[in-house]
Every structure is written in C-alpha cells, then in structure tokens.
Amino acid sequence: MRQVIRRKEVGDLRALLSRHRAAALTGGFGTGRRSIMRVLESEWDGPVIRVTASRLDEGTPFSGIGGLLAAVNASANGASDQADLTTDEIVPSMMEALRSISGDEDTLILVPNADEMDMDSQRVLGQALRRLKSGRLHIVITARSIDDDGPFASVPEIELADLSISELIELARDLALTRFGHTRIAEEAAQVAAHAASGRPLAVSHILEEMAPSEMRGEIALSIPVRVGPASRPMIADYVEGLTPNAEALLRCLSLSPLTPLRPLVRRMPGFWEAVDELESRGTIERRGAFLRIPHGFVRAMVQQAMGASERRRTHLALAEDCADTWPQVEAWHVSFIDPDEETPQQLASHALGLVRRGLTAGGAEYAERAIRVCNDVEELRGQLVEIAEALSDHGQFAFSRRYTRIASRSNQAAVVVRARTLEVRNVFLETQTLPSSLFTSWSRYESEQAPAEVARLQLTLALCHCERGEFARAQELLALAEAADEHFRDSEAQLVQAVRILLDGNRGKDGAAFAGFVSLQEHQDAIRPSFGLAVAQGLVLTEHYEAASAVLDHIGETCAATRVWKRQVDCVRADLEMRLGRVSQAVDVIDRLIAETEADKRRGLVVVRQDRILLLHAWKLLLTGRAGEAGLVEEQAAVRASATNNHRLLVELNALQGRYLLRTDCAAEAIGHLRRCEQLSADETNPNVRRFEGDLIEALVGIGRREHATLLLQKLRDRAKACPSQWTDLVVSRSEALLAAGETATDLFGRALRQASTSEFVFEKAAIHAAFSARLADNGSMLKAREQRLAAAALLREVGASRLADHLRNGQIVEEPKAPTLPDLPRLGELSDEELKVVELVRAGMKNREISERIFVSLRTVELRLTAVYRKLGVGSRTELVSRLAGNPRLAAV
Known part of the structure; x- marks a missing residue:
C-alpha cells in the first residue's frame, strides 16, 4: 500500500x-x-x-x-x-x-x-x-x-475520518499503477472498489489484491459485491460481531442480492423485526422503500463469502420462490445463480433499466453486470445496454454509462453503434463542453442507410450542443442534414428537431417556435422529453416570456427531480432567468444550491455537469455579494476552461460579467477592455438581447469621454434592435440616447427611460438608469439632484438583493464581505434518524457517552455506533468538532 x-x-x-x-x-x-x-x-x-x-x-x-x-x-x-x-x-x-x-x-x-x-x-x-x-x-x-x-x-x-469516494477513487488509481506498473484501472472498477471500501483506504488495497487484471481494466463483468480476503474481517467487526442468530440469518439473506423485499422475509423469518432493528441500529442495513439492503459493499462481501456454496444455493432458491410473481426482478436475480436460461440475461438487463430509472443506480448497475456475466453472447445485450447507459447518464453515473456505451459500440447493428456514439457525444459535452472535431465524419454512409433515424438523432444532438456553445451556424447545418431523413423520424427525433429550431429562433429574437413548443408541452406533458422542455424554457427566456419559462422549468424540475443531470441544467437556466430579471437574492439562492450540490458530487467521485455554467454563475454571485477577491479565482478557472475548450460563448459571457461589474463600481476605463472583447467575439450575432453587453459598453465609453465612438455603437444598436426587437433592447437604447444627449433633452430622455423601466422585470435596469442619470447630473454640477438619483438607484438595488452595489452607490466604495470560515458542507440535522438526533442533542448538552446510554436506555456500544454514523453523515471528525459545528454553523441553528 x-x-x-x-x-x-x-x-x-x-x-x-x-x-x-x-x-x-x-x-x-x-x-x-x-x-x-x-x-x-x-x-x-x-x-x-x-x-x-x-x-x-x-x-x-x-x-x-x-x-x-x-x-x-x-x-x-x-x-x-x-x-x-x-x-x-x-x-x-x-x-x-x-x-x-x-x-x-x-x-x-x-x-x-x-x-x-x-x-x-x-x-x-x-x-x-x-x-x-x-x-x-x-x-x-x-x-x-x-x-x-x-x-x-x-x-x-x-x-482519521473516512476518506471520501473521490479520494478513494484516486487511491485506487494510484494503487493499480503501483501494483501493475502501467496498468490503468477502469473508472467503473475504481468506483466499485471505492464504494465498497466504505471510507477505509486499507479496504481499497484488499479489494484490488483480489481483483483480476482483466476485471480491473473493465474487460469482463465486474464482481459485485467485491471479492475480499480474510484479513479484511476486522474492518467490519463493528457491523457484524455479537449479532443475535436471527440478525445473522437476516444479514446472510440480504448479502445475496443488492435489494431484498421486506414482505417475503417477514412471513418466513422468525423475529424479523427485532433483527431489522438490531442491524439498523448498527448501520449494517438500511431500508429503501419496500426493500432492505446492505449499504456497505465490504460488509456484504465478507458476509456472503463466509457462507458455503450449498448455503448460498439454498438461500437463493428460497428467496426466488418467495419473490415469484410478486417481485419478478428479484426472482430473476436469484434464478440467475440457480438455473439461468437463455432469457435470463435479457430479463436481468430489463430489470436493471427499471431500477436505474427509479433512481436505484447501484442496484441497476449490479443487475447489468450480472446480465453480462451469465450471457453467452454479449451481442444479444448491446441494445439494452445502450438504454441502461442513457438512464445512468441522466442520473449522472457517467463511469458506468461510459462502460455500457463502450460495450454497445462494438455491436454488429448500425443503429446500436450510432446510439452509443450519440450518448458518448452527450456525456462528453456535459462533462467538458467539447465536441468531436470532425463533425461530418461522425457517421458513415452505411450507417446513414441502415440507421437513418439514429444518425439524425446524432446530428440533432450535436446541433443542440453547438447551440449551447453559441455556434448557431454549425447548428443550422446539422439541422438541415438531419431534416433530410425526416420520413424516418420517430417522436424523439421530431422533438429534437423542434428543440434545435427553438434555440435557433430564440437567438434571432423570434418567439414563434418557443410558443409552439410551450403549447405542445402543455398538451402532451407525459410524452415530452427533458431536452425538449429545456430548449422551450431557454427559448422563452431569450424572447422575454419569463412567466411561461418559469412554468416550464417547474414542470421539468418536478418530472426530472430524481435525475441529477437534468435537474442541474434546469437550475442553471433558472439562475439565468433570475439574473435577467435582476432578482439577485433569488438567483443567489439557486446558485448556492448548485455550488453545494457540485461540491457534494466531487466528494462522491461524480462528474460535475455543465461546469462552464456553474463557474460563470458562481463568479456572478461572488461579484454581486461583494466578494470580488474570491470571484477572481473563479473567473480565472472559467477563462482557462473557455480557452481549453475553445468556447467563445463562455468567454463572451465572462467578459460581459466582468465589464458590467467594473462599470457599476465606477471603473469605466477598466470595464471597456472586457466589453470590447465581447464586441469582437460577438460580431456575427444579430440579437443584442442574447449577450447584453452593448449598453454597458456605450455607457463606459461615455464615462471616459469617447462620445463619438459611443454614438457609432448606438447607431449599430438601433439597427440591430429593429431586426431583433425586445423590451430590454429598447430600454438600453433609451438609456444610451439619454447618456449621449445634451441639456434638458438628456433629462427628458432619462425620464422616458425610467418610465419604460417601470415594470417589475426591469428593476435592476431601472437602477442602472438612475445611476447613469446621477452621473450626468454630477457632471453638470447638480450635486443635490445627483445624490437623489444615486439614492434611488441604491434603494432599487437593495430591493432586488444587490446590497453591496447599493452600499457602493451610497458610500462610494465596495466593502469586501468578510470570508466565512471554511466549514464542511453539513446537511441539516433533520436528515439524521430520530435515534441519531437524540444522541446529537445530548452531546450538545454536554453529556458523556455513558450518560447518554443511561438516558436513552441503550448500550454504550450503540451510542458509539450512532455517534460514528453522525460523524460520517455530517462530515466531522470528532466530538469536539461536532459540538463546535453545532454552535457555529447557522444552517444547524434551527435544530
């Protein structure tokens, strides 16, 4: 080791x-x-x-x-x-x-x-x-x-607290290289080892020692539960030593399956509920709806390996009979160990897909691995493996999604191969925001002839990704290629076509396609795919139909609440919607949730989805809450990502964000550099409402006395506003005209702009108009009136939650918000079990473990086990740290 x-x-x-x-x-x-x-x-x-x-x-x-x-x-x-x-x-x-x-x-x-x-x-x-x-x-x-x-x-x-899953995965990679030289462990094998180790680094070493090199490379079916040696026994002592005979018998039953239904065991096992209580109090088992499972892979592996072959067979047979007709997926699982037939692999794969779609991704992956192991010819499973991979991808389980995509890509059927390639494109884009370099060689003529609908779906998936990157010309070319095969379209391809059109039209300021999509979504809610709904929401946001966009996001959020990938993208669009409306407090809440979930994903060893959007949103939040120093580090990460992936859209939006902030903090000269960069990178765009930087550039130019340049930009902006009209663009034109006007005309134009901004969605823009008016009055020597306008702008900014910018308008400077002490991301105590919560409350009251055991009438060992579980769930390492977190973390203050 x-x-x-x-x-x-x-x-x-x-x-x-x-x-x-x-x-x-x-x-x-x-x-x-x-x-x-x-x-x-x-x-x-x-x-x-x-x-x-x-x-x-x-x-x-x-x-x-x-x-x-x-x-x-x-x-x-x-x-x-x-x-x-x-x-x-x-x-x-x-x-x-x-x-x-x-x-x-x-x-x-x-x-x-x-x-x-x-x-x-x-x-x-x-x-x-x-x-x-x-x-x-x-x-x-x-x-x-x-x-x-x-x-x-x-x-x-x-x-020594338990290591996180991500740390254990990294350890598995290092150990594999150390033990096998240049052998790289497959990501899915590393994840299996890390999850089974339950936080113990030594367990990872023991697991890899028992793992075959071909299994480590992901070339054969993975052993789940893992194989471990007898030296690992002390690591599970807390979970299995000193159990009653009934609890031992129940644990042996549960070790043979990833999920075991409660009802058959209740009928067959004496003292069932007492055994369940005993095992749950130790943290050895947990309930998942109508099922019981052993959450620690190491415990399950040791218990199962301690059983003899004849005992395992008898138990499989009994459980298969118990689950017949009522739990077909569990019956198929146990039958696969007793007497599998030709249909067993397909049945297991079908049940694997069902489990994943229900959010039971670990069980689904185990069913899929079992299907591969008992299948005589994997070719028979490749089509089902693509479906499983798609469902796993929706839940953010990219390692196993890539595994099954890789297996499916070796199929003899063109349709399966192209579907696997399409999913790989989508997964890579969600993770890195990059696309294949050779777009028009991603499919062959043979594939286009044999699987035209699947090739069209690949083209449309690429088109959607290009729309997300702001590369609309390429998206239009791919759309035209896909539409050439429209006679082969099914409902899924038709929805993708409409989604691409919505994004293309939204970029041009046209709302017809988005409205048609909104109507379709209302009429056929159950048949709408998340990608289509997300495109509808984005199109409605771009064309300023914010209430409809919010309703669509609510609908997708409800229907896709369990799918991490779609939920994350919904939150990104919702944050963008709140930012466009200038509702800083609401946007910050959404962004904070996104950041917390992202950090949790990293600790669990999961891929961060759409990190480009999350970095940009994080930078916006830090700037608007007065933490410009921290924002600089995030902006640097976003810039590096934009350059590495050649993502011009991310670079434009980052520069627009930086320029806008500098302008609002009276740094017009510094803002111009960023805003001019936006202008250069957005030369081909026709709709000013997409990036929203031109009004800020005009104001910055006026601020440093370059009025002629500002006048030329205003004329260009008027022309673009005619081609792509929007309320926001009209408002920016009015503000720019007022900035460039002289004398009483300027006052009249500022008054007109303020009246235009009287609706609720333009509160932030109205504050910007007041601030610009204040600067004009101050230049003219009307200091008292300038102060009135400045205070009006500050009041509006405070109303929408931009208190730091409001303080700047009142005091003339931004005061950096003090950086909060670094604390682990603790969940609320309400997520603990009632028994664990009792122990936590008594710990906070200053009671020792023995006193707690006497107070709640349990053994000292039970108190220690519950406290250990609390440490793991709250991410703390000791009793002292737990007490300090309870006293100092505002998220726990309500408990």
Whole structure:
C-alpha cells in the first residue's frame, strides 16, 4: 500500500508534535494509522523507538509500560530487566527512563495500539503524555478512539475520518499503477472498489489484491459485491460481531442480492423485526422503500463469502420462490445463480433499466453486470445496454454509462453503434463542453442507410450542443442534414428537431417556435422529453416570456427531480432567468444550491455537469455579494476552461460579467477592455438581447469621454434592435440616447427611460438608469439632484438583493464581505434518524457517552455506533468538532 495516501494527516501530525510533543492518532481498523506511522518514521530526522502492544498482555498489570521501558532502555542504556517493577516505582522509573535518552537530535517514540495495553499502563502512559510539554522527546500513540473520561483524555488528537469516494477513487488509481506498473484501472472498477471500501483506504488495497487484471481494466463483468480476503474481517467487526442468530440469518439473506423485499422475509423469518432493528441500529442495513439492503459493499462481501456454496444455493432458491410473481426482478436475480436460461440475461438487463430509472443506480448497475456475466453472447445485450447507459447518464453515473456505451459500440447493428456514439457525444459535452472535431465524419454512409433515424438523432444532438456553445451556424447545418431523413423520424427525433429550431429562433429574437413548443408541452406533458422542455424554457427566456419559462422549468424540475443531470441544467437556466430579471437574492439562492450540490458530487467521485455554467454563475454571485477577491479565482478557472475548450460563448459571457461589474463600481476605463472583447467575439450575432453587453459598453465609453465612438455603437444598436426587437433592447437604447444627449433633452430622455423601466422585470435596469442619470447630473454640477438619483438607484438595488452595489452607490466604495470560515458542507440535522438526533442533542448538552446510554436506555456500544454514523453523515471528525459545528454553523441553528 502506498505510504502517501494520507499525506495531509502526516503534515498535521508533524505540526501537532512541534507544538505539543505528544499526540494521539485515532481511527478504526483500515483507516491508515499504520501507514501514517510508517511515513512519519521514515521521514523523522532523529532516532525512532517503536514500542509494541498486544491484547495478549492486557490482563497483566503494567505490562505495556514494561514493554515501553524495555524499548527505551535498550535504546538508551542497554537492556534492562523490568520484571521487578512495583506500582510505586513505575511512574518515576518511566520518567527517568525517558529523560535518560541521550543525543542532540529529537527522538520519536511510537506506541501503536496503545488502547490494547493493560488499563494500568494506559493510565500511566496517558499521565506521561499530558505532562510532556517540551524537550527533544516526542511520543505518538495510536488508538481506535479516545473517550473524554478515558486514560488518554486531553491528549492532542488527530482523528482519521473516512476518506471520501473521490479520494478513494484516486487511491485506487494510484494503487493499480503501483501494483501493475502501467496498468490503468477502469473508472467503473475504481468506483466499485471505492464504494465498497466504505471510507477505509486499507479496504481499497484488499479489494484490488483480489481483483483480476482483466476485471480491473473493465474487460469482463465486474464482481459485485467485491471479492475480499480474510484479513479484511476486522474492518467490519463493528457491523457484524455479537449479532443475535436471527440478525445473522437476516444479514446472510440480504448479502445475496443488492435489494431484498421486506414482505417475503417477514412471513418466513422468525423475529424479523427485532433483527431489522438490531442491524439498523448498527448501520449494517438500511431500508429503501419496500426493500432492505446492505449499504456497505465490504460488509456484504465478507458476509456472503463466509457462507458455503450449498448455503448460498439454498438461500437463493428460497428467496426466488418467495419473490415469484410478486417481485419478478428479484426472482430473476436469484434464478440467475440457480438455473439461468437463455432469457435470463435479457430479463436481468430489463430489470436493471427499471431500477436505474427509479433512481436505484447501484442496484441497476449490479443487475447489468450480472446480465453480462451469465450471457453467452454479449451481442444479444448491446441494445439494452445502450438504454441502461442513457438512464445512468441522466442520473449522472457517467463511469458506468461510459462502460455500457463502450460495450454497445462494438455491436454488429448500425443503429446500436450510432446510439452509443450519440450518448458518448452527450456525456462528453456535459462533462467538458467539447465536441468531436470532425463533425461530418461522425457517421458513415452505411450507417446513414441502415440507421437513418439514429444518425439524425446524432446530428440533432450535436446541433443542440453547438447551440449551447453559441455556434448557431454549425447548428443550422446539422439541422438541415438531419431534416433530410425526416420520413424516418420517430417522436424523439421530431422533438429534437423542434428543440434545435427553438434555440435557433430564440437567438434571432423570434418567439414563434418557443410558443409552439410551450403549447405542445402543455398538451402532451407525459410524452415530452427533458431536452425538449429545456430548449422551450431557454427559448422563452431569450424572447422575454419569463412567466411561461418559469412554468416550464417547474414542470421539468418536478418530472426530472430524481435525475441529477437534468435537474442541474434546469437550475442553471433558472439562475439565468433570475439574473435577467435582476432578482439577485433569488438567483443567489439557486446558485448556492448548485455550488453545494457540485461540491457534494466531487466528494462522491461524480462528474460535475455543465461546469462552464456553474463557474460563470458562481463568479456572478461572488461579484454581486461583494466578494470580488474570491470571484477572481473563479473567473480565472472559467477563462482557462473557455480557452481549453475553445468556447467563445463562455468567454463572451465572462467578459460581459466582468465589464458590467467594473462599470457599476465606477471603473469605466477598466470595464471597456472586457466589453470590447465581447464586441469582437460577438460580431456575427444579430440579437443584442442574447449577450447584453452593448449598453454597458456605450455607457463606459461615455464615462471616459469617447462620445463619438459611443454614438457609432448606438447607431449599430438601433439597427440591430429593429431586426431583433425586445423590451430590454429598447430600454438600453433609451438609456444610451439619454447618456449621449445634451441639456434638458438628456433629462427628458432619462425620464422616458425610467418610465419604460417601470415594470417589475426591469428593476435592476431601472437602477442602472438612475445611476447613469446621477452621473450626468454630477457632471453638470447638480450635486443635490445627483445624490437623489444615486439614492434611488441604491434603494432599487437593495430591493432586488444587490446590497453591496447599493452600499457602493451610497458610500462610494465596495466593502469586501468578510470570508466565512471554511466549514464542511453539513446537511441539516433533520436528515439524521430520530435515534441519531437524540444522541446529537445530548452531546450538545454536554453529556458523556455513558450518560447518554443511561438516558436513552441503550448500550454504550450503540451510542458509539450512532455517534460514528453522525460523524460520517455530517462530515466531522470528532466530538469536539461536532459540538463546535453545532454552535457555529447557522444552517444547524434551527435544530
């Protein structure tokens, strides 16, 4: 196992030793304690003394301290017999031995598994650690945990929290390369190992040791649950040791299937509900609707492998009979282990698709892998695998989606191959916003002849992606190619054609296609695909039909609430809608949710969907909330992404955002550079309402005295407004005319512009008009009237939630919002179970674990397990951190 898996914790431990001289490293079996100790030992500049402790000696008083003294004396003064030590002599003898270590270098003493020493030794050692404040001696102990009233209480501690899925995936990649040289582990294999490991880095190592190289490369069906060796048993002790016979029997049944229905087990197993309560209280099993499952892949693997072959077969047979007729998907699963026939693989694949569509993606992937394993010829499954891949993609499970797309792409059927290619295009675009470089060679003449509808869908998918990038000319060419095969269209291709037309027409300021789509959506809600609904919403936003767009987004959000990919894109469009309406507070709420979900996806090892939009929205939110310093880092990431993917639309919108902010903070000269860049990149666009930068550029030019240039731009803007009329463009034209007018004419024109902006959707624009009017009055020496206009603008900005810009208009400067302390992304406590919530409340009240167990009438072990589950769900590493988060995190204040 690589020694660098917890490099951060190694650095933290060294820093702790430099301050306190003594430290405790705590964590369960498999969390990496031994690895960290090895790294610390190998990198220590001075002498290192390692002390051993064993459970075999825990009944012998002071045996642990005897071993420590023996190690120290052997290092310092030669061997010494510790057999005659008495209780009164042990503490002075220990302190004298520690002081006797000679040399000018710092000495490190390592005491692994100190909690396995006899209790007398633990008390003495704990006392010594608390007294060790200075000098050249450093001591590190490891233990599973440290109780507040235990022998090692108050010793500075680093608690090894479980690694996130993304960290475990990265670890799997590193271990695969270390163990197999240049072998790269397939992403889906890494995910299986990471999820099964349940946060333990050592578990990943054990899983990869049992994984065949061909399986690691994704060339054969994946083993789910994973294979593990007997050395892994201690890692699941908390979940399985000391169970009642009924609980053990239930756990063995559940280990044989990703999902097991409750009802048959209730009828067949005595003491069923007591067993369920016992296993749930430990966190060993969980309910998913009408099903039970083991959420920890490592636990399920160990329990299943502990069963004999005959016991597994008997249990499969009994469960298949229990589920016959009522739960066909579970019956098919168990039959596949007893007596699979030719139809079993197709049945499993069909049930896999159903599970994924219901949001049970892990179970669906396991069913699909089982189908591949029992199928004699994978060609029979490739068409179904494409459907499963599409459903997995909708749920953001791109690793397994790519796996099944890859398998399907080797089909003998042109239609299956083209569908797989279409899905790959969509997945890559959602992840990176890039497209194939050779557009017109993405399909062959043979494919066009054999699968015209599928080729048309590929062309239309590419067209939609180009619309998203603002490359409308290419989208138009692809649309024309697809429409040439319209006699082969099914409903799905017809909807894609309409979606592309809506986006193309919306870019030209035409709302006919969007309205027709809106009507179609109302009439055929159940048959509408998310891609079509999303295009309708975008078209309505571009043509200023905001209420209709909001209704469409609500509908898609409800129907696609469980599909992460579509929900994320809906939120991006909704944030854009709120930004166009100038409703800063509402937009910030949506953006905050997007950012939180994105960070959660990263920790879970999932692909971030549409990161281009999320980066842009994040930058907008930071600027509008007065955190320009942080916004700079996000803007840099967005610029790098735009350059790497040659995404001109992202670059235009980023520059427009930066220019607008600089203009609103009285930095007109700096704003011009960004806004001119928008002008250069948008030369081919006809609709000014798409990017919305020209009014700001005119105002910035006026602000630095370049009125002639501003007048030329205004004339161009008038011409474009005639070709693509919109209320927003008319308002910007009026504001620009007022800025360029002289004397009383300017006052009249500003008054007219303010009247035009009197509706609710133009509150932000009305504030901009007041601010521009204020600047004109100040230039003319009317300071009192200028102040009135400035305060009016500030009041409007505060009304829509742009309080930082409002403060700037009132005070003349932007005050950076203080950066909040970095806290983990905690869910609300309401997401914990009632039992866990009780423990949390009593912890916050200051009660010890034993006091809590007495208060709620459960065992001390149950309290510890529930508290461990709370730590995992809330992302904290210790009791102290939990209490501080409860006291300091406003999201938890309501509990």
